[in-house]
Amino acid sequence: xxxxxxxxxxxxxxxxxxxxxxxxxxxxxxxxxxxxxxxxxxxxxxxxxxxxxxxxxxxxxxxxxxxxxxxxxxxxxxxxxxxxxxxxxxxxxxxxxxxxxxxxxxxxxxxxxxxxxxxxxxxxxxxxxxxxxxxxxxxxxxxxxxxxxxxxxxxxxxxxxxxxxxxxxxxxxxxxxxxxxxxxxxxxxxxxxxxxxxxxxxxxxxxxxxxxxxxxxxxxxxxxxxxxxxxxxxxxxxxxxxxxxxxxxxxxxxxxxxxxxxxxxxxxxxxxxxxxxxxxxxxxxxxxxxxxxxxxxxxxxxxxxxxxxxxxxxxxxxxxxxxxxx
Amino acid sequence: xxxxxxxxxxxxxxxxxxxxxxxxxxxxxxxxxxxxxxxxxxxxxxxxxxxxxxxxxxxxxxxxxxxxxxxxxxxxxxxxxxxxxxxxxxxxxxxxxxxxxxxxxxxxxxxxxxxxxxxxxxxxxxxxxxxxxxxxxxxxxxxxxxxxxxxxxxxxxxxxxxxxxxxxxxxxxxxxxxxxxxxxxxxxxxxxxxxxxxxxxxxxxxxxxxxxxxxxxxxxxxxxxxxxxxxxxxxxxxxxxxxxxxxxxxxxxxxxxxxxxxxxxxxxxxxxxxxxxxxxxxxxxxxxxxxxxxxxxxxxxxxxxxxxxxxxxxxxxxxxxxxxxxxxxxxx
Numbered sequence: 001x002x003x004x005x006x007x008x009x010x011x012x013x014x015x016x017x018x019x020x021x022x023x024x025x026x027x028x029x030x031x032x033x034x035x036x037x038x039x040x041x042x043x044x045x046x047x048x049x050x051x052x053x054x055x056x057x058x059x060x061x062x063x064x065x066x067x068x069x070x071x072x073x074x075x076x077x078x079x080x081x082x083x084x085x086x087x088x089x090x091x092x093x094x095x096x097x098x099x100x101x102x103x104x105x106x107x108x109x110x111x112x113x114x115x116x117x118x119x120x121x122x123x124x125x126x127x128x129x130x131x132x133x134x135x136x137x138x139x140x141x142x143x144x145x146x147x148x149x150x151x152x153x154x155x156x157x158x159x160x161x162x163x164x165x166x167x168x169x170x171x172x173x174x175x176x177x178x179x180x181x182x183x184x185x186x187x188x189x190x191x192x193x194x195x196x197x198x199x200x201x202x203x204x205x206x207x208x209x210x211x212x213x214x215x216x217x218x219x220x221x222x223x224x225x226x227x228x229x230x231x232x233x234x235x236x237x238x239x240x241x242x243x244x245x246x247x248x249x250x251x252x253x254x255x256x257x258x259x260x261x262x263x264x265x266x267x268x269x270x271x272x273x274x275x276x277x278x279x280x281x282x283x284x285x286x287x288x289x290x291x292x293x294x295x296x297x298x299x300x301x302x303x304x305x306x307x308x309x310x311x312x313x314x315x316x317x318x319x320x321x322x323x324x325x326x
Numbered sequence: 327x328x329x330x331x332x333x334x335x336x337x338x339x340x341x342x343x344x345x346x347x348x349x350x351x352x353x354x355x356x357x358x359x360x361x362x363x364x365x366x367x368x369x370x371x372x373x374x375x376x377x378x379x380x381x382x383x384x385x386x387x388x389x390x391x392x393x394x395x396x397x398x399x400x401x402x403x404x405x406x407x408x409x410x411x412x413x414x415x416x417x418x419x420x421x422x423x424x425x426x427x428x429x430x431x432x433x434x435x436x437x438x439x440x441x442x443x444x445x446x447x448x449x450x451x452x453x454x455x456x457x458x459x460x461x462x463x464x465x466x467x468x469x470x471x472x473x474x475x476x477x478x479x480x481x482x483x484x485x486x487x488x489x490x491x492x493x494x495x496x497x498x499x500x501x502x503x504x505x506x507x508x509x510x511x512x513x514x515x516x517x518x519x520x521x522x523x524x525x526x527x528x529x530x531x532x533x534x535x536x537x538x539x540x541x542x543x544x545x546x547x548x549x550x551x552x553x554x555x556x557x558x559x560x561x562x563x564x565x566x567x568x569x570x571x572x573x574x575x576x577x578x579x580x581x582x583x584x585x586x587x588x589x590x591x592x593x594x595x596x597x598x599x600x601x602x603x604x605x606x607x608x609x610x611x612x613x614x615x616x617x618x619x620x621x622x623x624x625x626x627x628x629x630x631x632x633x634x635x636x637x638x639x640x641x642x643x644x645x646x647x648x649x650x651x652x653x654x655x656x657x658x
Contacts, residue, residue, distance in 0.1 A: 143634045171581075
């Protein structure tokens with residue numbers, strides 16, 4: 001009895017040998033593996049992750065440890081990349097800078113992705129005034145010059161966050177860390193960058209959903225009686241995942257760059273926290289005398305930013321074959 | 327077309343109002359209390375505090391202050407820099423740099439401060455734009471004509487590198503190379519007018535930021551028309567390849583490039599935070615950084631507002647220009 005109900009699809013075809021099914025993801029990985037620049041990008045990303053996680057164990061010194069007898073030294077056996085103006089080991093500072101960059105990239109990307117996907121999806125599904133509000137908010141955010149706005153917001157946030165921390169400390173005796181306030185800088189940068197960078201993902205998700213919804217295969221699903229949820233989980237999400245992954249990768253690099261930019265402007269990570277942007281800014285005044293102090297963090301930052309751009313480009317070519325550049 | 331233009335402008339009005347509102351909120355919660363800036367140590371004296379607050383109009387309700395700000399914006403008064411009051415010296419740092427005295431009025435009006443520096447940023451931006459347009463289009467055409475060859479890959483990858491490395495990384499590196507290693511430039515930093523050597527490096531760096539966009543769009547535009555009938559016709563009648571590219575291909579391929587150049591141009595002319603900081607050029611970007619550092623929020627508000635309004639205007643103009651340039655686009 002049971003054999004009668006066996007689905008036909010699984011039975012081997014009698015006349016043709018069907019080629020093995022290949023998913024978009026398999027294709028994408030193969031495509032990516034052929035792209036040397038993207039491989040370089042992926043390598044940089046993994047290296048950054050490794051250094052960010054294990055940096056404290058790799059570093060030969062403590063990132064805030066000063067040795068005022070040995071300042072502004074060129075690279076040597078003790079200090080592989082030399083020391084900065086306070087006698088801190090530059091190599092250690094760069095390793096901890098990777099930690100800062102990665103952490104900021106991670107939380108800002110998480111924040112903008114959650115906010116962007118939620119707002120974009122809400123706009124696309126609910127339509128009407130929700131959609132209108134979300135899109136106008138995106139227009140308004142886009143109208144502002146982003147780094148300058150983020151810098152302005154972070155200046156204001158810093159004041160408020162500091163006030164809140166002092167209030168919490170005095171009233172409830174609560175503080176994350178007594179001596180080191182670098183975590184407040186993370187909060188400030190996270191808040192200001194998320195507020196400035198969410199709109200790209202919201203517009204992307206909304207556009208994807210709106211255009212996919214009109215496609216024939218979704219219409220066919222609907223005609224077959226698929227539920228809304230089945231369409232969303234089975235088609236909308238998988239199909240809009242590719243562009244979203246690309247945006248997240250590029251956005252991750254962008255968030256790290258923005259952190260470096262804010263720190264370079266002096267409104268990001270504050271001393272003694274380590275940030276590549278702040279290191280460039282601190283040593284910029286002495287580029288004539290100690291060029292390595294400016295060049296080393298600069299080169300590291302440039303390689304990381306380039307790596308993420310190459311990876312994003314490669315992912316775009318691999319995951320969105322229909323818009324591959326000719 | 328006229329109706330469409332009017333409708334677009336009408337749709338922008340609320341956005342402009344909200345932009346001004348957000349800018350005002352940011353200033354309202356700014357890190358420095360102007361009253362404290364004026365009074366210095368005496369701010370704890372409650373009576374003096376209240377007097378000064380009333381004199382500045384800061385004791386009024388939030389909405390009244392906002393409407394007052396909007397009103398004076400229309401009147402051409404963008405507020406007063408906090409450096410007008412004792413205790414805050416946002417411009418002190420500027421005067422320490424090597425700058426031409428003529429560019430600095432003693433005015434503390436935000437609008438006057440911004441526009442006196444606009445000239446410098448715009449001059450630098452013009453050079454950057456010139457560099458960007460010439461090299462961007464040349465490289466884009468070359469990459470398209472040599473499509474999928476090693477030249478194409480080198481140009482595209484090179485533009486990615488040039489555009490993604492931030493100005494504050496490449497700037498110091500170029501300084502070290504061209505001042506310390508190969509002494510091409512003796513003095514760097516500051517501003518000596520548009521035709522001095524000092525303008526070369528900053529203009530190159532500023533212009534290489536959007537290089538990738540221009541190269542990619544030019545390349546894509548040319549690639550698209552490479553095999554088109556009108557190009558073949560032009561070649562068939564014996565036109566030299568150079569002219570085919572210049573007269574027939576570029577003209578069609580330039581439409582998307584031109585429209586994106588609008589926004590790029592406004593960005594270049596309004597100055598760059600990073601380039602001006604590194605080369606110590608007293609333009610709008612430098613003004614913005616100084617104001618950020620000293621917490622001079624009326625000035626930052628002015629800069630943010632100017633840029634935002636310009637971005638909105640340029641976006642509108644771009645859309646309208648697109649219709650004028652491309653006969654296939656219709657509005658209704």
